[in-house]
Amino acid sequence: MGTGSREVAKLLSMSPNTERRYRVALQAEALLAGSPTSLPAPDVLRDAVLRQRPVPAETPTVTSVDDWSLKLTELFEAGLGPRAIYDRLRLEEDGFKASYWAVKRFVRRLVRARGVQAKDVSIPVDTAAGEIGQVDFGYVGKLLDPEQHVLRRAWVFVMVLGHSRHMFCKVVFDQKTDTWLQLHVDAFAHFGGVVRVVVPDNLKAAVIRNAFGIGEGTALNRSYRELARHYGFKIDPTPPYSPKKKGKVESAVKYVKYNALSGRHGEDVTEVNALLVRWVMEIAGTRTHGTTHRQPLSMFEEDEQSALMPLPFQRFEPVVWTKAKVHQDTHVQFGRKLYSVPWRFVGKEVWLRCTDRTVLAFFDDMRIATHPRHFRGRRSTNPEHLPEHRRELAHRSERHWQDRAIAIGAATGELVREVLEQDASLSHLRDAQAIVMHLEGFPPARAEAAAHRAMYFGTLTYRGIKSILSKALDLEPLPIVTLPQQVAPRTHARSLREMLDAAVEANHEPH
Numbered sequence: 001m002g003t004g005s006r007e008v009a010k011l012l013s014m015s016p017n018t019e020r021r022y023r024v025a026l027q028a029e030a031l032l033a034g035s036p037t038s039l040p041a042p043d044v045l046r047d048a049v050l051r052q053r054p055v056p057a058e059t060p061t062v063t064s065v066d067d068w069s070l071k072l073t074e075l076f077e078a079g080l081g082p083r084a085i086y087d088r089l090r091l092e093e094d095g096f097k098a099s100y101w102a103v104k105r106f107v108r109r110l111v112r113a114r115g116v117q118a119k120d121v122s123i124p125v126d127t128a129a130g131e132i133g134q135v136d137f138g139y140v141g142k143l144l145d146p147e148q149h150v151l152r153r154a155w156v157f158v159m160v161l162g163h164s165r166h167m168f169c170k171v172v173f174d175q176k177t178d179t180w181l182q183l184h185v186d187a188f189a190h191f192g193g194v195v196r197v198v199v200p201d202n203l204k205a206a207v208i209r210n211a212f213g214i215g216e217g218t219a220l221n222r223s224y225r226e227l228a229r230h231y232g233f234k235i236d237p238t239p240p241y242s243p244k245k246k247g248k249v250e251s252a253v254k255y256v257k258y259n260a261l262s263g264r265h266g267e268d269v270t271e272v273n274a275l276l277v278r279w280v281m282e283i284a285g286t287r288t289h290g291t292t293h294r295q296p297l298s299m300f301e302e303d304e305q306s307a308l309m310p311l312p313f314q315r316f317e318p319v320v321w322t323k324a325k326v327h328q329d330t331h332v333q334f335g336r337k338l339y340s341v342p343w344r345f346v347g348k349e350v351w352l353r354c355t356d357r358t359v360l361a362f363f364d365d366m367r368i369a370t371h372p373r374h375f376r377g378r379r380s381t382n383p384e385h386l387p388e389h390r391r392e393l394a395h396r397s398e399r400h401w402q403d404r405a406i407a408i409g410a411a412t413g414e415l416v417r418e419v420l421e422q423d424a425s426l427s428h429l430r431d432a433q434a435i436v437m438h439l440e441g442f443p444p445a446r447a448e449a450a451a452h453r454a455m456y457f458g459t460l461t462y463r464g465i466k467s468i469l470s471k472a473l474d475l476e477p478l479p480i481v482t483l484p485q486q487v488a489p490r491t492h493a494r495s496l497r498e499m500l501d502a503a504v505e506a507n508h509e510p511h
Contacts, residue, residue, distance in 0.1 A: 025052035064098040065106045072106055082107045127162030130307030133195035133233075134249035135159045135184075137175055140261045143269045145173060151266060156276075159187040160252040161195065163307075165289050166300035169256050169276045171269055177223050177320050184227055185316055191300075193308025194231045199238060199249075200224075222321030222351070230316045232309055255284070320354045324361075330385055334359060338378060340385040341369040401432045408436075409444055411451035419460045434462040442469060449474035 003011075009019035026032050029048035031040055040048075065072060068089060075085045082104040089096040089103075136158055142151040152173045160167040168187040172179050188194050228235050260279040264272055285297030292299060324332035326345045331338040334352050341350060341361045345368065353360040354373065359380075361369035371380045398420055406413035419432045439447040450468045456478050459465065468474055 021053065022049065025049045028052050063102055063106070065102045068093070068096060068098065069106070072103065073110060076107055076110050128307070129163040129304040130161075130193070130195060130309070132162035132197050132199060133159050133187075134162060134199045134252075135187075136201045136249045136253050138253035138257050140171060140257055141265050143171065143173075143264065143267055143272060146268055146270055154269060156253065156256055156261060157183045157187075158249055158253050158256055159184070159198075160249045161191070161300065161304055162248055164294075164300035164304040165248065165252070165292060165296040166191070166285060166304070167252050167256075167280060167296070169260070169280055171261070171272055171276065173269070177221065177322075178318055181223060181227050181316075181318055181320075184231075188231060188311060191308060192305060193310060194233055195308060197234050197236050198228070199236050201238060222353075223319055226319040226321075227316065230312060230314075232312070259283070317355050317357075320352075322352050322354070323349050324352050325349050331379065331381070332361065336378075337374060338380065339369065339371045340379075340381045342385045343387050398429060398432070401429070401436050404440070405432075405436050408439055409448040409451070411448045411455070412436075412439055415451040415455055415460075418455065422460055428460075431460070431462055435465050438462065438466060438469075446474050453478060 005019055005023065006016055008023075009016045012019065023032070026045070026048060029052065031045065031048055071089065071093070072085055075088060080088065083100065085107065086098075086100045086103045089098075137155045138158065140154050140156050143154040144150075145152045154171050154173055155175060156169055156171050158167055158169050168190040170183060170186060172183065184198070224235060256276075260276055260283070261272070281297065285300075286295050288294065289296055289299075322334065324334060326332055326341055326348055328346055329338075330343045330346060331340050332350060332352060333339075334354055339352075339359050339361070345363060348363065350368065351362040353362065357373050359371045359373050360367055361371075369382065369385065371382070374380050402413065402416055402420070405416035416432050416436060419428050419435060422428060439450065442450070446469065450465055450473075453468055453474055454460070454465055459468070
């Protein structure tokens with residue numbers, strides 16, 4: 001055709017040497033002559049080139065993993081990746097000295113030889129309007145917390161609708177369960193409705209145990225279940241290490257990070273969130289999406305908004321489920337506050353269902369305790385949760401035990417006062433507690449008689465009181481002591497000792 005070899009090479013984007021090799025091969029097969037409109041089929045040209053320039057046989061290269069090829073192939077077919085194969089051989093096979101990169105190259109050859117598998121194929125999914133909402137977090141750097149006046153690590157939460165690609169975005173400072181739940185509430189309010197299925201990532205707030213396959217179960221965070229039940233949507237967690245399963249929100253998070261939030265380090269999070277609201281409606285919502293070729297906001301308003309499920313009539317009450325261990329003092333901790341459960345559950349793990357109003361404790365799905373949520377004070381204790389014979393020991397006020405003693409009788413009240421005041425430096429509260437609790441188990445007449453006898457003989461211990469009652473000494477009359485006429489009789493124990501001393505002195509006066 002008169003076109004020079006260099007011009008042909010340039011038109012075909014190849015080097016002159018490569019052009020010359022192909023030209024010589026095709027000339028030898030007499031395929032360059034004839035009309036340009038009747039070119040041979042591509043497979044004829046290929047076979048002609050291979051006859052003239054056969055592909056040389058690949059010379060096998062010796063590598064450090066050749067001696068382990070059978071074992072490597074076996075582990076690869078068992079589903080292990082390059083790193084897992086390398087670590088397994090290092091751990092279990094003596095003499096294995098190959099590098100990780102040698103193992104990786106060998107596995108790459110196995111992948112090429114195996115060819116494309118069915119599981120490698122991405123299946124395009126057309127999402128119906130109102131059907132799917134994908135959610136995820138993305139780290140966006142540090143922003144100013146106006147409440148604490150410090151820079152804090154921040155994440156953007158994104159929920160994107162699978163059909164229209166319209167989205168909701170908000171920046172937060174944590175990924176706690178209550179934050180996660182509130183973000184969903186805000187997103188549904190933004191859309192004015194609820195999708196039928198929410199696809200979350202495998203973050204702890206949503207999924208406790210990953211689903212590794214179709215036959216595996218998925219343990220959802222109980223708090224997330226409460227939210228789904230209230231709004232009527234289903235949760236479909238993505239499998240681990242499968243970002244393509246939620247590719248729409250992955251792309252949306254990147255778009256938000258590198259467009260709306262890029263270069264905002266140190267800005268006030270309140271102002272950033274206000275700008276995000278405008279950005280979603282005025283920028284992201286009005287762009288032409290690369291897949292749908294429509295504007296997300298108009299597609300949402302025309303096709304998807306009416307297909308969403310309606311918002312529930314009642315407001316969602318945030319519910320947080322958490323596990324807690326019952327401490328030795330029969331209490332569990334939530335929100336830096338302590339709540340009691342029956343003492344028989346000490347050492348066990350229980351589930352707490354916490355709202356703004358209540359804290360409920362469950363063991364094996366049985367409710368074992370109910371408390372009002374309290375924000376003042378540190379401890380909420382139900383006396384019925386303590387051991388029956390020890391629950392009264394929780395009262396540490398001397399006035400409390402003095403009043404209980406007086407309720408039995410005047411003599412008992414006087415005895416307990418003597419017990420509490422017998423030492424100015426050492427507390428005898430435990431003795432008073434034991435005496436009162438023991439005397440409360442008897443008829444008041446016997447308790448009072450025992451108190452009289454104890455004071456008469458100066459017995460101020462629990463063991464002494466118990467001995468008086470166990471031997472029924474309270475039923476016997478007290479001995480009569482003859483006192484000097486000038487000594488006025490007194491009723492309590494200290495005055496009795498003074499009278500005895502006075503009597504002894506009177507009997508030994510010199511005549």
